[in-house]
Amino acid sequence: MKKSNWLLSAMLSLLTFSMMAQPERATLELSPEYRGGAFQSAPLDVPLAEAVHFLAFSVTWSGSPGLVSARFAAADGIWGDWQALPMEGHAEQSPEKRVSVLHFAPADTRKVQVAGTAGMDNLTLHFFNPGESSLPDAAQKETLVEERSPVFCPCPQPAYEGRDDWCPSGTCPEDPTPATTSVTHLIVHHAAGTNTASDWAAVVRAIWDFHTGVNGWDDVGYNWLIDPNGVIYEGRGDNRLGAHFCGTNGSTMGVCMLGDYTNITPTVQAKAALAQLLAWKSCDIGADPLGTSFHGSSGLSLMHISGHRDGCSTACPGDAFYPELPEIRDAVVAYIASSCAAIAPPANLTAAPMSDTTVVLNWEDASDNETAFLIERATSFFGDYVQIGEAPADAVSYTDDTVEPQSGYYYQVRATDGQDTSLYTNKAFAFVNIVSTADLLHGQRVEVFPNPVAGVLQVRWESPFQGPLHVRLMDTASRLIRSGEVRGGALELSWEMGTLPPGLYLLELTQNGQRAVFRVVKE
Template sequence: MSVAVLSAGGGVAVLAWPSTAPVARFAEGAGTVAPDPNPPKPAVRARLDVVDIAPADPSAAELDVPERDTKQFSLLGITWNDPKAAPAGTVQVRTRSARTGKWSGWRDLEAGEAGSDSEGGGRRRGATEPMWVGPSDGVSARIQAGGAAEPLPAGLRLDLVDPGRAGGRGGAEPDPAASDESPTPEISESSVPEPEPSDPEPPVVETTTPTTTPTTAAPTSIAPTTALPSPDSTAPLVTPLPAYTTRTQWSADETLVTDAITVAAEVKVIFVHHTAGSNDYACADSPAIVRAIQKYHVNSNGWSDIGYNFLVDKCGRLFEGRRGGVTKAVVGAHTYAFNTFSAGVAVLGDYTKAPSAAAFEMTVAQLAAARLGAYGHNPATSTQLKAGSAGRFASGETVTFPRISGHRDGVATECPGDNLYAQLPLVRARAVNVVSGLAAKPLTGGTLANGVFHVRTVATLNWSVTTPSANLSRFDLLLDGKVAGTAPGTARSAAVKVPAGAHTVAVRAVHVSGATGTTAAAKVFGDATAPTFPGAPAVVLRGGTYSATSVPLTVTFRAADNVKVSALAATSPRAAGLGATATSWATTVRPGPALNYTLAARDWAGNARTATVQRKAVLPAETAAKRSGTWTARSGSSYLGGKALAATKKNAKLTYTFTGRSAALLFSRGAKTGKADIYLDGKKVATVDTRLGSTKYRQALWVRALTPGKHTVAVVVAGTSGRPTVVADGLAYIG
């Protein structure tokens, strides 16, 4: 890597040229962007009103339109029938403020762009550039003849655009210069990113014209103020677009876009423009200005859509322009004869006399680096374009351009103004000093679920970047778009505190030049609240085969969380994984000692809570039952405890008394065994049939959850005809 230094006025600006690195190239090829077949209605719609100002004498060379009242408008221009014709003299307008009633001075309207070579057809009109004048309700115009008194073009008219305002109330935003009140916010303002803070700007040094000035460049009255050192690498950069306001957010009218828009194979050059007009607009008005320009370009110029691929306001906020231009090499209508293979970015305002500003210069530089890098081009290099039509250059003439050029480099115009044009060398220098290869890696310190990363209170952000650490000032850790912490330029991970609830996090890298790059935002959810177990777990017996060493039972429970339980497990009396939505756990235990039954719940953020209940499973001895009627003892290893009691006479009865919360009566079953009635606390509650095709022992045929306390359970022989025998193998209960 080679490092060049610009110095002046006691300051130093470090310009670090990128080392060679692979870059992802777009391979889209030429094509078209089709209009939306079902375009949505815009949230805010601009309105165009036209005023016929054609002179009565078709041979007139001058025009004077007296002051007149109009419907409210904020942007205006003068148009005429033949796009190849234009007034030979000076075109000027005056407007009356809708807020103060005062008239402005005379303002020059710049010659308009001829547009794209391939669009518009019969709809195209000649036009001046549109001028933003703020909310106005009166207009006057004049055209003063130049040296040669040529007739004015036919069909002259004033085109007045009202950009509309949020809520559909009509009219334009209040004139911020005429009132102490804040301007009415645009509908998209909640989505318009605030300008990012930057390091102090590199100082400007007065020097000679940069070596990359095109061989055919137009002369300028102000010499460029910063030399562009020659890099030793022409490697393209991999860098994302700056944050931008989408067409939906500035309320583009997609119903205006009725033609397919041409797409070239690549973007080779970025042409920088200014829109002229007032620089006194509030940045809250920027969406309205962009919306008004679209209306003028389509309905006044007759173009397919807004002519610029991107627009930038004086605060440095970027706006998506022509449809499809964010990801495709869309052919615009910004630099006549050179629209193909280029992208146009217009800075809102007039920079002929007003100074250029670092805020939007940095945005233009980062935009250029991203769009040129996407096609494998370094913004510090030059390239050649062939003129598609005759204009400043002959049709078919090959012209050499810096990758970042001014509008005047390709067209005979003052655009983008002397002061902004003079800063283009510094813009090029900044464009190669952007953050390259910044990419977010997966967050750590929590759990990703359904696209959201859940943490307790801290998330660890991880990232990679190809820009060398020495060229990075710092990394800003962004929480909901605000700086929540910083990390040094050598860092590749850092922790950020996450408050409770839903948030976004991102990493912004800050280059030593002041350029920034920001990763895509990731969704995070702060959650320091542990799951709960509403109510204690319950332990109940269940059916099945019992033995002196194994009692089948079920633990029932309910886990809850303020977000969602992500995992459940049993940890005692044995470990077992359970589903996140489980409400029961079937297991077996050894009867006798009291055991802890413990369940653990965890949420996505890693918060955990346990619930424990102590219970014991009891198998009373045969002698624990009180007998009535005739019962015969049976012995054998298959019986519970080696013994069982059998009776054949109807109403023979065994009664168990115990204190517990769940009970099960056990029987031996066979082809000749009969029925028994079950009584709980003196009331008959069931009849069980012990008959079974095969012989089985220690079978729980009656199981019941009970109210905790003292109970009696009785087995009464029913005396079933032909198979009266009932073999009682004992009782089990949970104490």
């Protein structure tokens, strides 16, 4: 068949970018001539420069349902095998618009030829070059540490690649008027596309282009996508109404496993990332990963973690992968139990001034899964607590050396694993007092040792005093702990300190109207 037999009009809708490595889109529109109830086009030039990584290709038409096939050739003119492109199961199919699946052709494709069945009119061939990515080696979007009270299962949101990461050119805008939804059910899909790629972010861009430029949707249909390396990509994002579940998308979160799992199953890394993502969302909405409940949008009773085919007639998420969903649910439960256990809060926080500019905090470590302790301070009990530092995992003390003399401070501490936090400890108060540094009494040198002290405190002076020596031990709030009297003629005093709590104490000596105060640190 000669090319002149075609009524061919090329309508290029190339995106204009400053670099060829950025995404490009183009279309060819054609009207087939049928022979024997079928058609086959002449070879057509691809209306794009050579693609990067792959050439994404799909077909739309009006008229009857049908099957499109396509084959592709590089510049050397050698044709590949014919590839069947059945109708896309996620798209809304109508006589006005039929949509094929998305196909990934070799990057060096320069010509395409299509064939189809009777009743297909006004074909549009869609071409998309995804361009280059500039992704870092690992997912970068990490959930910030937040204060919350763990209730059902505080699984943190796993790291993911945001839209700016997988579409660095900024040419994949999100829906400008998104609708929100209260998620109750988590729906697992497969892309039914390529299982190999050198740049999976480029595959995500191709799916975005297919959903927006071909299907006519406002954004990529899924909330999240996961590649075979276990990298999670943000689609519509959290609690956004998607376009993925048989036209009954309300109260669902759609997760697409990149690849075709008709005959093979996803990689271990991809399934692990899926379990983490589903564990986070199960915790977020308080859903039992093994449970079932009524889904209002579809009118069906669905498991909280379901496959696309549970909602309508489709092979998604693939004949090989769908039977593994019970294992995925079990993996979600296991991940929650092993990796998302609530962090026990530290207990029995105390605060004691150790000098004019130092307060020492002590607590009991009640958790075994923290990575650090977050130290917070305020100047009033109900004031605004500000984090002033961190202590490492398994720590039971912290020294605050940023206090001011003659000031009071309130403290609270919580444990963190880097993404989630425990509840707070009790609040502890310390008042930093200014005390005398005098070491003379009536001209005599007085020695107080050992200091710091763990057991017996010794006090000595050079010669006997005339009259009794009055002794008081106080805490830094000037509360009396112990008192005594030494008769004249003595040269020393011994006091047992071993039963006292650690902290700073004030030892006051008074004799015949003169007074000296010494700092004593109890270890």
